[in-house]
Amino acid sequence: MLPYISDPNTSTRELVEALASICPERFRSLPDSFNGRILLRPVVCPDRVNVIVSAGGGCHPLSYGYLGDGMADACINGNRRCAPSAYDIYEAALKIGSSSGNLLIYNNYMGDYLNNDLAAELLSLEHIPCALCGATDDCLSAPPGAPRGERGGQTGLLYLIKIASACARAGLSLKEVSRIAHKANERMSTLTVTMDYERQLVHLGEGFSGEPPVSTHADCFSIDGIAELSFDTLCRDLKPAPSEKIYMMVSRMTLTHPEDAYILASRIKQYAGPLHPVGRVDAGFYTNLYHAQGFLITFLCADRELEQYLQGRFYSDTFSF
């Protein structure tokens, strides 16, 4: 991760205050909240299901960049490199006061899961309906054949937020929003591709906390090589049905040029074209989790039901989606 000049003990609260101050048309803070780490959309919609996303701190633009029309209604980050707090999630849901309930979306890491699960219990004490959906799209984070719940989450989180938000805006019940989000989670997969320019190697499955790669490839150090390797790996994992379209997202890592991400996304689309129907393809900078050269490539296999909730467009400072 790039070094910071701000204070790690207060940076999450200060960021929330800064965003609300600089972009009041997009963000609202809750100055009277206990930790001051809750960010909301300017207008609260308590008459429908609300989507609350949470993540560790310092993972920009996760999660404040995922807040807005067509995306999350509230976001909570923990302190830098710390899981989000159950109390902050609980307080955000209380403030929104949705009569239809809240879907809590997070990446499936232990601290994130524990705090979201506890927040749901705290909300149940207040008789506020709540459901959980943890992203488990990191395809090489668990051994082949392991239960999906053992996988961590990556950029697939964005698809969950977008789909859940579209469902909520369509007026679906919490039960339905949750069912469709879980269905999308089962049908998505993300591949971590890191590159060693000196030795011309491509690594797959490297973790952002220093976990070693799962495999290393010497014969595909090119845009076309990575396009083919990633498409084949993700299709092996997802086994797309003929009735499904593959939606794709290419997120560049912090040390990779934007143009490489766009060109790679286009090449994957080109390679996939004759083999399988392709839906929308997106590319940009979705997370700074990896201070490395490489990409996070996410596929979502969408049937007709999922596709109807993938139609909107969302524009942030660093990506469109």
Added chain:
Amino acid sequence: MDHLTCGQLQEMLLKVSEKIVTSEPLLTELDTVIGDGDHGFGMRIGFSAVAKELTGRSWNSPYDLLKETGMTLIRVMGGTSGVIFGTLFIGGLSSLEGKESLSVQDFADYIDMGTKSIARRGRTSRGDKTMYDALIEASESLLASASSGESFEAAFEKAYAAAKQGVENTKSMLSKKGRSKNFKDKTLGHPDTGAVSVSLIFEAFQETIR
């Protein structure tokens, strides 16, 4: 004694807070050997806040008192310890709704639900070398005391002895959860720090009601 009033429960929780706060050096020392050394600090922050919230106030029901205790821990502690020890106090609340005082059976059921909630949420079980290894022993002891119609004095004495035994048991276990699992064989011979915190909680219960 066969029923706990709100006032007695409040005294027990204040005693727990005092004991945890004064045990910070011990908890830090234990956690430094096989963890990241922050358990004592986090517990001290949490239970100092509990003592502050509980001192000089009165509650109408055990439900409200225990909810305030759990919510305070969750609000101020953060990290895994905040979730797990918050769950201990929150997880069994639904069994207390509408009760003005607690029988041994009520208290045993409340701790049992909290214990099960921790096992589910923390995806842990006996033998993982966690706080659960002491808690499950104390919880089962309380349930057995309730079935035998024992008094609170006897029930807490036995529950504390069971929790201490649970701490002893963790010495021969290899860590499977949390940061201490990275220490592998080095955790052998050392008690789990969270389990020690559980035994301190039951020690405080026993010292208050005897």
